[in-house]
Amino acid sequence: MSGPAAGAAHAATTSDVVCLGESMVTFLPSQPGRLADVPSFGRAIGGAESNVACALAAAGHRAKWVSRVGADGFGDHLVETISRYGVDTSAVERDPDRPTGIYFRTATDRATDTHEVAYYRAGSAASAMSPANVPAEDALCGRILHLSGITAALSGDCLSLLHSLTAPRPGRPLISFDVNHRTGLWRDADAAPAVLLDLARRSDLVFVGEDEAEEAWGLNGAEAIRAALPEPGVLVVKRGAEGATVFSGPRPSVADGPESVTTVPALRVDVVAPVGAGDAFAAGFLSATLRDLPVRDRVRHGHLMAAAVLTVPGDLTDPPARAHADRLVALDDTAWETLRLGPGWTAADRASEEVPTP
Numbered sequence: 001m002s003g004p005a006a007g008a009a010h011a012a013t014t015s016d017v018v019c020l021g022e023s024m025v026t027f028l029p030s031q032p033g034r035l036a037d038v039p040s041f042g043r044a045i046g047g048a049e050s051n052v053a054c055a056l057a058a059a060g061h062r063a064k065w066v067s068r069v070g071a072d073g074f075g076d077h078l079v080e081t082i083s084r085y086g087v088d089t090s091a092v093e094r095d096p097d098r099p100t101g102i103y104f105r106t107a108t109d110r111a112t113d114t115h116e117v118a119y120y121r122a123g124s125a126a127s128a129m130s131p132a133n134v135p136a137e138d139a140l141c142g143r144i145l146h147l148s149g150i151t152a153a154l155s156g157d158c159l160s161l162l163h164s165l166t167a168p169r170p171g172r173p174l175i176s177f178d179v180n181h182r183t184g185l186w187r188d189a190d191a192a193p194a195v196l197l198d199l200a201r202r203s204d205l206v207f208v209g210e211d212e213a214e215e216a217w218g219l220n221g222a223e224a225i226r227a228a229l230p231e232p233g234v235l236v237v238k239r240g241a242e243g244a245t246v247f248s249g250p251r252p253s254v255a256d257g258p259e260s261v262t263t264v265p266a267l268r269v270d271v272v273a274p275v276g277a278g279d280a281f282a283a284g285f286l287s288a289t290l291r292d293l294p295v296r297d298r299v300r301h302g303h304l305m306a307a308a309v310l311t312v313p314g315d316l317t318d319p320p321a322r323a324h325a326d327r328l329v330a331l332d333d334t335a336w337e338t339l340r341l342g343p344g345w346t347a348a349d350r351a352s353e354e355v356p357t358p
């Protein structure tokens with residue numbers, strides 16, 4: 001992999017991965033239907049970057065979450081729940097003057113593959129993140145810093161923070177960036193495409209959905225996305241149930257040979273709820289990157305972690321035990337492509353596994 005060596009030992013780091021972004025208390029509907037008709041909601045937690053941190057910690061890595069929450073009960077709940085996954089929350093700042101963000105969502109309508117979201121996060125504690133109140137040393141202390149385009153939409157201060165953290169600097173951790181284009185979050189929707197493209201181009205490892213690249217940038221297909229994003233050493237283009245394609249190796253702008261293009265089919269999954277699959281995929285890919293596994297296996301670990309989340313109702317679940325995941329990742333192509341995973345599959349042999357060492 002080009003760019004900073006995430007797989008190499010790094011004496012000054014305190015975390016494997018630092019994930020920076022807003023998390024919210026999430027209200028999941030008690031029954032399907034329009035937001036207007038849902039009679040009650042159950043409490044869970046959401047937040048793309050903390051989802052990645054929780055999955056990585058549950059998979060045995062040292063993960064840290066950097067953010068801000070209000071000095072309120074919802075802030076307590078987020079910090080306590082995320083800590084229980086084994087994530088280091090020591091750098092999360094409490095703001096007595098701003099609330100913790102929350103959001104409500106409906107069940108996904110399987111016919112249209114859509115759901116409704118109602119955010120209550122404008123002016124939240126996390127939306128005030130800035131270079132002035134998020135110490136760079138907290139964010140840059142890992143081998144990997146994982147960011148997402150959601151943060152760019154929260155406020156001008158949040159965007160400044162992303163610009164500062166992605167600026168070139170000696171010893172910069174590997175910057176991982178999930179485009180996560182959330183149309184409903186941008187106050188200036190016209191600005192989003194250029195901002196997200198610029199942030200992706202400043203990063204070392206980029207995750208983007210083929211559909212979101214078309215929606216945000218009007219780009220069709222993985223090759224077109226790579227042409228618009230030549231800088232990242234690793235570019236992962238996700239295609240949902242079909243699989244993912246990774247561009248890695250020598251950069252096309254450098255005349256030192258062709259880069260590798262690796263396409264890996266996804267698994268057959270009996271999907272319960274699709275939200276959070278992208279975060280779980282990123283966590284699986286990052287976990288295998290930290291272990292210096294080959295590109296195909298990084299993608300397979302991504303698909304497996306995604307399959308774990310796809311088979312539960314919320315954004316988060318325990319990933320498969322590492323030895324179990326490694327056995328599945330080692331399957332031959334036919335066995336991989338015919339494997340079918342449904343609710344409960346991750347529990348298969350977790351009870352008998354030892355806690356993995358990163």
Ligand SMILES: Nc1ncnc2c1ncn2[C@@H]1O[C@H](COP(=O)(O)OP(=O)(O)OP(=O)(O)O)[C@@H](O)[C@H]1O
Pocket residue numbers: 180209238239240241243244266267268269271274275276277278279280281302303304306307310
């Ligand atoms: N129907 C499916 N069957 C099997 N795997 C799937 C399916 N949908 C998604 N996946 C897996 O989940 C990964 C992420 O999917 P996708 O890119 O659609 O998520 P996303 O839109 O980024 O999700 P979110 O932003 O809500 O977390 C895919 O790369 C794949 O591994």
Ligand SMILES: O=C(O)C(=O)C[C@H](O)[C@H](O)CO
Pocket residue numbers: 022045046047048049051150182275276277278279315
């Ligand atoms: O939409 C957001 O800002 C979130 O972070 C909420 C969800 O947890 C996230 O979309 C899942 O990827």
